[in-house]
Amino acid sequence: MNDLTRLSGSEIAREVGSKRVSACEIVEATLGRIDAVDDRLGCYLTRLHESARAVAQRVDQRIAAGESLPLAGVPLAIKDNMCLTGTRTTAGSKILEHWIAPYTATAVQRVIDAGAIPVGKANLDEFAMGSSCENSALGVTRNPYDPKRVPGGSSGGSAAAVGANLAAIGLGSDTGGSIREPAAFCNVVGFKPTYGRVSRYGLIAFASSLDQIGPLARTVADTALVYDVMAGHDPYDSTSIDRPVEKTAKALRADLKGVRIGIVQEFVTEKLGAEIDALYKRAYSELEGLGAELVPVSLPSADFGVATYYLIAPAECSSNLARFDGVRYGLRVDGADVGEMYEKTRAAGFGPEVKRRILIGTYALSSGYYDAYYVKAQKARTKFAQDFARAFERCDLIAAPSASSPAFEFNAKSDPYSMYMMDYYTIPMSLAGLPALSIPCGYAGSPALPMGLQLAAPLFEEAKLLGAAHAYEQATQYATKVPVAV
Amino acid sequence: MTAQTTYEAVIGIECHVELKTRSKMFCGCANEFGGEPNTKVCPVCLALPGALPVANKEAIEHMVLAGLAFGATIPEFSKFDRKNYFYPDMPKNYQISQYDMPLTLGGKVRYWTEDGTLKECRLTRIHLEEDTGKSIHAGGGDGRIAGSAYSLIDFNRAGVPLMECVSEPELRSAQEAVGYLEALKRTFVQLGISDVKMEEGSLRCDANVSIRPAGSHELGTKTEIKNMNSFRSVLRAIESEIERQVEILESGGRIVQETRGWDETQGVTHSMRSKEEAHDYRYFPDPDLVPLEIDRRLLDRLKASITELPPERFERYHRRYGLEAKQATQLIDNLPLAQYFDAVAEAGCAPQLVSNFVLGDLSRLANETGTAVASSAVTPAHLAELIGLVESQTINSKIAKELVERMWQGHGSPKAIVEREGLAQTSDAAAIERFVDEVLAQNEKAVADYRAGKTNILGFLTGQVMKASRGRANPSVVNELLKKRLS
Amino acid sequence: MIDIKYVAKLARLALSDEEIELYGKQLGDLLAHVNELAKLDTQDVPATAQVVESRNVERPDEITPCLDRETALSQAPQREGAFFRVPRIIAEP
């Protein structure tokens, strides 16, 4: 085998499982590539060379002992807002820069138990708040297709690592588009399952009612493999759903015959410019070419998504981030009394975007504004659920852009709101808790930058969703048409 | 000088009671008092990044039980909310509590005062929340916050299930407030949902106190009293606060709405520094927890598990059995003893007699020997037997006292003892006549006096005959015989 | 207009005058967009706290292992013996 880092997760699991290649060899290859290129890309905040080698040996032993592991020896990038015992877990924030997690997130544990090998903790926007990774307080991550550009965010480190073969699979978290947008920017598949499908225990909370862990991978098959391992109820997360999980890896299909795909009328791609408009129109017709029936559907509330999201998410984050107070762990800046210590610690520990969201969220919950803002947003949220319910009466899946543009250059979005608008197409699905993914659908601009097609399904229809995505991927193979620049 | 107005106090009680469960409210750490600092903590109750709460089923059922015991409404739906404020012994810097949908609404607490009058005070609500850790204020300030240089925190209590009981302002005196609290305590202890140990901080209460001219209907300005850590201090604190408010009004002053701390040693309340910024708790539904739905089956199961509650018991003992309030209360506050009492009373004995034996000789022996009455050698059946012997005048009270001692030592059935040792009272004239002759022979002077008209000497002679019979002769028979012989 | 100072106090964030200035403006702009929500008709629409309906997810009342004390205290910015140490507390909550 020439370059082991190019193998997909499924291929690696097969090779290692059949002892043709050892997990140790796979990991060495990946660690080698990390050493070679990650100083330039900056995907990882923490590299796990030592533990990765140890874990790889254990995987080889388990294989030798006759165990069959669905992710045997598959190098894994973990977004650094997920706890892994004994490793630094920073959430990309100064306030947790030196915090060592004393426990492991459920989702991470399940993937490791399945044979995956964590090779690094990946960069992210601080506390997963952002769409470019520029809000990380601890490092810059570059887009493997053009280092002058951002990898997207907040799961930018995981997306770039998988796109640049610094890991076969990655774990990200998606609150308003944080898996799908970077996946699109880095030419990989990024999947946000139904809210509650994957345990949040050990995921450093941003917005509890929206956060969801999901896989990033170079193929839909790998995505399904990782999802199947992670999904399912966790007694440590009250919001993780206790209902059977259909194995999506068995639902992958070759065509879209009989599948009705809704095109959202309010998502007018003409606004995105001729080139991108054409790209998405082509994507839709490719779906049609696979046998799908395209049906126009409507999301009347679509334009209110960003406003709704930027009340609910900050409100929850303002409370979730209160625990970072310099008392039990993390950064402390001393003060004359405990109140002053809190204020100085949090002022020094949080970056501007986190402060903005804590402030807006605190405001939205404060007395006199609660009903006008927080409650209003929760009612708006109901409207999104209703919109989608109506739309799905007429279709099985919905197709839409994953982002309004390809990866942009650093510092291109100076005012917060223009950055927030990057999530215009992904937020509605998040508000409704729907499973949604982004899959490579071509390139725009020069140099050619990857674009993503977003597919969404009704609650719990992950199998249907991944099945269709696989058909599109097999027919188009966009991900492999342009190699990464780095 | 104007005649002094008489005032009426208006008191509402807010108390926090730690629930008795094995584990904490939202994690599996042990819910136990004491222990080495920071040894009962985990990612959840230390609020480590990424940790999530999962509600303790038992604690929720305890709440429903409490609600049912007070006849509260148990809404079908309930939820948890976050109460946001920063304090170093609260790890998340928000408390998981209940805001607008508590587990129980309304209901009333029936309590009684020393004179035995039954009263009631309506409850506003009881809601479920989590306790905080404990801070030790060090470096001066003799353990108080004021003047301390820094604080040390132990999170062992952080996350312990806590119920907050809020009463309507319907209590009218410090005595009523204490009666109310005692009723809460009795109920929780009987339901087994809390130990209610104020000294361990498992019951903490604040009182809202205001006064108004007797008969008036609008409320005066209230103050909130904190730091009362025993029922006695609740009594003293409220009394002294009422006094203070009366003095202010009498001297033409105005009451300031504020929080006041009770100073046990000086016996006064003092104004507590109010927080610099206003409370703005930003309550909102906790997105980490799902709503609670209390279904009929659970309600029925819990209802069925509730036995006779303290106020009902009190009514039975005091009103129906005619026991004094003090006796009734003594029995109720010692449930096993009350159950022992019931067993004997149900055997058909006069409750007053039973209570005299149980709270008298038996309790005394229990104290002396350290064995509880209920687990002593004196079974309810034996005590019933003994009381039967007294009621049928087979033995008199003096003999009965001796018998209790013997039974306690394990000599078994009182009937058996009486028969074995011929302790039964006798009315057999022939037998008694012998004693009469004896006594008359030995007391010629008394006999002469009697015949001379000093008839009141008869009592003395009767006593002598009783003595001679070792207390077994039937006094009335003795009396008749004496008269007959002396006439 | 947002009273940034009051909100920052609630959120326990010390802000410089420049930050108060900057965030005041940025949050003002964001609110202008957010206020568009008023146009969305939510008459008799129930509020959604959780999108996926779920009830009574509870744990049995059982004790599970705690962190050992060293692990619990090891990352404390300041400790004293077995306690977490914090600066002077001014007043009770």
Ligand SMILES: [Mg+2]
């Ligand atoms: Mg409370």
Ligand SMILES: [Zn+2]
């Ligand atoms: Zn715990």
